[in-house]
Amino acid sequence: MKNFDKGTVVRTVLLFIALINQTLMMFGKGALPISEDQVNTLADTLYLVGSTVFTIITSIVAWYKNNYVTEKGKKQKEVLKQNGLTK
Template structure:
């Protein structure tokens, strides 16, 4: 993993976490160990809304950012860094 950009790894892990969470929600599997009678409709709605927002935000960030994962992408990043065009 030392060859991967730290930001790319973080964005990818968060994206996978969000997608796994949405998949579990889709199949009705509880992500948090809460009994059915403890969940009110408002808290369930808030949880689903937060989960959806989390998934959308992580997806947009992962899509928007440059992820240098291929050898060509890593070479491009090196050229950009040499020319001072990246942080």
């Protein structure tokens, strides 16, 4: 997952809003009353949440892969120790 710039997030949010509005109009419903400020606030929030989730997931994966937390990892560490390849 790449970090998206604010413009990409805003365009994506606007696309989904346009699709929702179009679908509502097809079924005879009114369009969504959304202001530009609300779109920007939503885009900022989605960007922040997405970045936070990405950071959390990549941090957990990096921690898991760089530590000997599984049985296989503990065995690997022991072999490394026996061969003088680790502290």
